[in-house]
Amino acid sequence: MTSQLPDRDPEETAEWVESLDALIREQGTERAQFIMRSLLQRAGSQSVGVPMVTTTDYVNTIPADQEAEFPGNEEFERRYRAYMRWNAAVMVHRAQRADIGVGGHISTYAGAATLYEVGFNHFFRGKDHPSGGDQVFFQGHASPGMYARAFMEGRLSEEDLDGFRQEKSKQGHALSSYP
Template sequence: MLFDGSMHQLPDTDPSETQEWLDSLDSVINVHGKVRARYLLSRLLEKAQQSQVSFPATVSTPYVNTIPRDHEPWFPGDEHIERRIRAFIRWNAAAMVVRANKNAEGIGGHLSTFASSASLYEIGFNHFFRGKDDGNAGDHIYFQGHAAPGIYARAFL
């Protein structure tokens, strides 16, 4: 049982009352449906909050398509051109790693690190990261070290 945000084994001080509550929930679901049960549970949680009864957060959000397509913001760049530039950067990074592997084996992991994050870096470079201007300090960006070949490849372009 979860209590105060930590796991604790709490004894059930009134098992028959607990069973009555569980039976009541089953009855509501069977007679009135899951929507009604959800409503009643929501009201109970509201009442518990008003009575300052603490309980763990029950926040849950979807991970895929959290923004409906019709609510997505307009993309500020040219997706086709940016995709092509990313391809050139990945190619340059791959060439850099292949060349480096001729001198010392085992550098391949650097390539996969950048390849898996290239889109994130490029969106950041093109649309989010800001330099010093208008008296602002500018963004301080700390790159994952193994992504360095991709960052160097971008600078080369």
């Protein structure tokens, strides 16, 4: 947890760090954890803005050597996601033609592409699955990515993609922003 603020009193800071080191050395890590948690709680109750510590007991609990092998081809899937992000971005860009004046959202899909694609490739079940298919609802702003995937799978044409957000002017080949 680094700070961009200058240290106004490096000597005092060094004393606090030395005190923590001594606490760990003399009383162990459990006591040091207790003291640190108590200090953080007190800082919170005094409205001291303390950055959130992002590690918890529930993060990275499986050691790397015990993780299951990735079930697919990571390099291929990474490249495929890059193509879909690109196609989604181009589709939104092309929808922003000057004479039409509509926009679109590219960051929702771009940021969540890995989550969606791991789901598509390894978790979501199709309608022919013996247990029945999954019904998956996506955030509407992610639709450019869903359309880009359908294009890569051959279910939509380039003409269809050019109909993104053109429900009135491209009837028959229009794609809604919120399918």
